[in-house]
Amino acid sequence: MSDVKISGLDDAPPENEGRIIQFNHPFTEYPYTLALYQSGGRFFVITDACKMCGSSLGRGTLKGMYAACAREGHPWHIKTGLCKFDRTQSQPTYRVQLRDDGLYIEI
Numbered sequence: 001m002s003d004v005k006i007s008g009l010d011d012a013p014p015e016n017e018g019r020i021i022q023f024n025h026p027f028t029e030y031p032y033t034l035a036l037y038q039s040g041g042r043f044f045v046i047t048d049a050c051k052m053c054g055s056s057l058g059r060g061t062l063k064g065m066y067a068a069c070a071r072e073g074h075p076w077h078i079k080t081g082l083c084k085f086d087r088t089q090s091q092p093t094y095r096v097q098l099r100d101d102g103l104y105i106e107i
């Protein structure tokens with residue numbers, strides 16, 4: 001596990017909006033594509049690709065704490081990763097640390 005900076009404070013999405021984050025893990029070099037959202041003044045990160053349909057959640061919309069693509073077939077809770085309509089399905093989420101120089105996740 002590593003602390004990875006995923007965004008500067010100036011680049012962070014505004015309230016109720018999302019953004020796609022792409023980076024290679026500093027040790028494993030594994031490429032990650034994640035979705036970063038701001039809600040209630042806090043930041044949340046969930047895997048970008050919807051597990052059910054493959055659509056981008058970072059390009060989707062946020063309603064309450066649920067992110068979904070334009071089809072809105074599978075809204076995912078951005079904190080717990082659970083699917084709204086099928087709670088046996090979940091996507092990985094990552095806790096975001098707000099630091100002086102930006103946003104970090106442990107991954």
Ligand code: FES
Pocket residue numbers: 050051052053054055056057067068069070071072073074075
């Ligand atoms: S996020 Fe998969 S159907 Fe919209």
